Amino acid sequence: xxxxxxxxxxxxxxxxxxxxxxxxxxxxxxxxxxxxxxxxxxxxxxxxxxxxxxxxxxxxxxxxxxxxxxxxxxxxxxxxxxxxxxxxxxxxxxxxxxxxxxxxxxxxxxxxxxxxxxxxxxxxxxxxxxxxxxxxxxxxxxxxxxxxxxxxxxxxxxxxxxxxxxxxxxxxxxxxxxxxxxxxxxxxxxxxxxxxxxxxxxxxxxxxxxxxxxxxxxxxxxxxxxxxxxxxxxxxxxxxxxxxxxxxxxxxxxxxxxxxxxxxxxxxxxxxxxxxxxxxxxxxxxxxxxxxxxxxxxxxxxxxxxxxxxxxxxxxxxxxxxxxxxxxxxxxxxxxxxxxxxxxxxxxxxxxxxxxxxxxxxxxxxxxxxxxxxxxxxxxxxxxxxxxxxxxxxxxxxxxxxxxxxxxxxxxxxxxxxxxxxxxxxxxxxxxxxxxxxxxxxxxxxxxxxxxxxxxxxxxxxxxxxxxxxxxxxxxxxxxxxxxxxxxxxxxxxxxxxxxxxxxxxxxxxxxxxxxxxxxxxxxxxxxxxxxxxxxxxxxxxxxxxxxxxxxxxxxxxxxxxxxxxxxxxxxxxxxxxxxxxxxxxxxxxxxxxxxxxxxxxxxxxxxxxxxxxxxxxxxxxxxxxxxxxxxxxxxxxxxxxxxxxxx
RNA sequence: GGGCCGGUAGCUCAGUGGUUAGAGCAGUCGACUCAUAAUCGAUUGGUCGCGGGUUCGAACCCUGCCCGGCCUACCA
Numbered sequence: 001x002x003x004x005x006x007x008x009x010x011x012x013x014x015x016x017x018x019x020x021x022x023x024x025x026x027x028x029x030x031x032x033x034x035x036x037x038x039x040x041x042x043x044x045x046x047x048x049x050x051x052x053x054x055x056x057x058x059x060x061x062x063x064x065x066x067x068x069x070x071x072x073x074x075x076x077x078x079x080x081x082x083x084x085x086x087x088x089x090x091x092x093x094x095x096x097x098x099x100x101x102x103x104x105x106x107x108x109x110x111x112x113x114x115x116x117x118x119x120x121x122x123x124x125x126x127x128x129x130x131x132x133x134x135x136x137x138x139x140x141x142x143x144x145x146x147x148x149x150x151x152x153x154x155x156x157x158x159x160x161x162x163x164x165x166x167x168x169x170x171x172x173x174x175x176x177x178x179x180x181x182x183x184x185x186x187x188x189x190x191x192x193x194x195x196x197x198x199x200x201x202x203x204x205x206x207x208x209x210x211x212x213x214x215x216x217x218x219x220x221x222x223x224x225x226x227x228x229x230x231x232x233x234x235x236x237x238x239x240x241x242x243x244x245x246x247x248x249x250x251x252x253x254x255x256x257x258x259x260x261x262x263x264x265x266x267x268x269x270x271x272x273x274x275x276x277x278x279x280x281x282x283x284x285x286x287x288x289x290x291x292x293x294x295x296x297x298x299x300x301x302x303x304x305x306x307x308x309x310x311x312x313x314x315x316x317x318x319x320x321x322x323x324x325x326x327x328x329x330x331x332x333x334x335x336x337x338x339x340x341x342x343x344x345x346x347x348x349x350x351x352x353x354x355x356x357x358x359x360x361x362x363x364x365x366x367x368x369x370x371x372x373x374x375x376x377x378x379x380x381x382x383x384x385x386x387x388x389x390x391x392x393x394x395x396x397x398x399x400x401x402x403x404x405x406x407x408x409x410x411x412x413x414x415x416x417x418x419x420x421x422x423x424x425x426x427x428x429x430x431x432x433x434x435x436x437x438x439x440x441x442x443x444x445x446x447x448x449x450x451x452x453x454x455x456x457x458x459x460x461x462x463x464x465x466x467x468x469x470x471x472x473x474x475x476x477x478x479x480x481x482x483x484x485x486x487x488x489x490x491x492x493x494x495x496x497x498x499x500x501x502x503x504x505x506x507x508x509x510x511x512x513x514x515x516x517x518x519x520x521x522x523x524x525x526x527x528x529x530x531x532x533x534x535x536x537x538x539x540x541x542x543x544x545x546x547x548x549x550x551x552x553x554x555x556x557x558x559x560x561x562x563x564x565x566x567x568x569x570x571x572x573x574x575x576x577x578x579x580x581x582x583x584x585x586x587x588x589x590x591x592x593x594x595x596x597x598x599x600x601x602x603x604x605x606x607x608x609x610x611x612x613x614x615x616x617x618x619x620x621x622x623x624x625x626x627x628x629x630x631x632x633x634x635x636x637x638x639x640x641x642x643x644x645x646x647x648x
Numbered sequence: 649g650g651g652c653c654g655g656u657a658g659c660u661c662a663g664u665g666g667u668u669a670g671a672g673c674a675g676u677c678g679a680c681u682c683a684u685a686a687u688c689g690a691u692u693g694g695u696c697g698c699g700g701g702u703u704c705g706a707a708c709c710c711u712g713c714c715c716g717g718c719c720u721a722c723c724a
Contacts, residue, residue, distance in 0.1 A: 301721090442671085
């Protein structure tokens with residue numbers, strides 16, 4: 001086995017929201033691979049960073065009345081906490097908004113310039129005069145020019161599937177301010193990717209850098225025609241790095257994001273006194289990117305192109321995975337079907353998710369479905385009942401005696417496990433974790449059958465058979481330890497616990513080839529709890545609440561009965577309406593009115609010291625304790641009057 | 649419209665030309681009782697999406713269709 005130097009990255013999560021279970025497919029997949037490589041004795045460094053630039057971050061900072069840097073710093077800390085809680089262990093976790101990244105962007109930019117690949121073109125775009133920003137397609141909404149469906153995004157219609165340019169929309173409005181956008185043109189800088197067409201043809205189709213289906217996809221979709229120029233600049237205002245030789249223009253977020261892989265490596269190198277060029281300019285170093293299929297073209301066309309021109313090492317392999325679906329349905333923020341990492345952690349052990357994902361991940365670009373019943377079932381049936389239980393039923397018998405001094409005759413079981421280990425290792429290497437888990441479970445089944453066959457609980461009753469008991473359990477515990485080693489990339493905490501139990505830390509795959517003997521065992525403690533289905537339900541319930549605001553209103557045909565019961569009031573004039581002073585107010589206090597059936601007494605703050613006391617007829621719908629702090633609309637100039645319960 | 653991928657037992661999947669298509673889970677029956685009721689044995693269950701073709705032989709290769717997911721670049 002020759003020594004390998006491997007640099008691994010996961011895609012950079014955007015600093016615009018929390019980590020959710022969809023993100024974790026990728027980070028867990030990558031972390032498993034990294035841990036496996038380390039167990040194999042390879043030098044493997046895993047870096048990542050927050051992706052921090054772009055219009056979305058800028059607008060969010062405006063909305064939250066903060067500045068971008070505070071926003072991205074806070075988000076980065078949250079992301080790091082979430083990853084760490086799921087045992088995703090980076091060697092370095094940086095930010096694209098770093099000096100190292102700015103410097104590397106500059107270096108690559110100069111290379112692109114000097115090779116004559118940058119050209120300038122006028123781009124006419126919709127502009128929001130109120131927010132004073134150019135609007136990306138998704139920030140423009142209007143009526144579809146093809147089917148007249150209202151409220152469609154600027155790039156395509158999700159009603160009829162038509163694609164068009166945002167300027168084609170009928171009655172466009174800015175999704176940011178609601179203002180009517182105007183057409184403006186600005187000068188943008190483009191990378192002429194077509195100049196690298198021959199190189200990209202070769203790189204994508206040869207050398208196993210990509211999964212076969214990805215290579216096919218690129219060939220059929222992009223490489224069969226001239227590659228379009230890639231717009232890599234955005235005019236001010238934009239949160240990002242200003243382009244040194246083009247003042248007022250900024251690098252588009254997708255230009256600096258992948259360079260963030262290098263910047264994170266660089267920061268790690270500086271901290272560890274490593275040579276950066278050893279990692280990005282040495283052909284002996286392998287570079288592996290793990291990404292989701294949505295960002296395929298950035299990583300398989302633009303990114304290799306940039307690296308090539310700037311003289312850096314090209315990726316050895318880009319591992320692309322599918323999306324997470326939950327219960328067979330596409331998971332998306334707008335549908336509100338996502339579970340945040342933090343929410344999961346409030347209810348469940350991260351090892352469950354790591355195991356479940358591993359059991360379902362293959363080398364192909366397929367979506368992974370999280371079936372909640374299957375999740376419970378699978379983790380309990382396999383990890384708990386087969387693997388963990390193997391230790392419970394054998395290690396206890398050894399508490400007094402420890403492991404046998406010589407490894408007993410076991411009918412070739414351990415040796416077979418060692419042989420299968422080679423196959424399991426090959427599966428991990430190829431990211432075929434599902435197959436690896438299946439092989440491990442076969443071994444677990446055989447180990448359990450062995451325990452049943454030799455029935456240590458019977459041996460225990462006869463003091464004459466103490467040696468036999470010790471031998472049988474020594475075999476069982478060694479078979480279990482072999483499984484724990486094979487599962488170590490997936491559930492590292494379990495491996496850690498097994499190392500402690502046996503007074504022999506697990507640190508290398510090779511340990512699975514040599515049985516452990518003569519060791520004393522620590523007192524056995526339960527290694528893991530089974531999944532409690534009620535907690536899975538609780539997690540889903542609390543995710544529903546925290547996402548309530550983003551759940552779209554489903555299409556419902558409401559009954560006409562309420563209108564019949566209570567007809568609309570007579571029309572009022574606009575003058576009447578403007579007399580009503582509507583204000584946003586914060587609920588400072590909310591208390592029960594015990595005597596009232598419908599009322600809750602609210603103390604509302606209008607800002608400063610100005611408050612109002614109102615009685616709201618919402619008792620049947622809301623818990624007073626959950627209203628405090630929320631924002632409500634109040635008629636601020638409604639004359640007070642005496643009510644049975646107090647002043648309104 | 650075009651492209652990529654998939655459709656195999658109730659569920660999750662394995663199986664890419666060679667005898668009667670497999671595993672785990674679930675179900676059924678039995679055994680065991682060491683283990684957080686876990687485990688072991690046996691067993692039920694499939695016209696391999698549909699049609700056509702190639703072949704001595706097709707789940708597998710070719711072709712048409714049906715169904716599902718995703719992609720379709722200056723969106724992150």
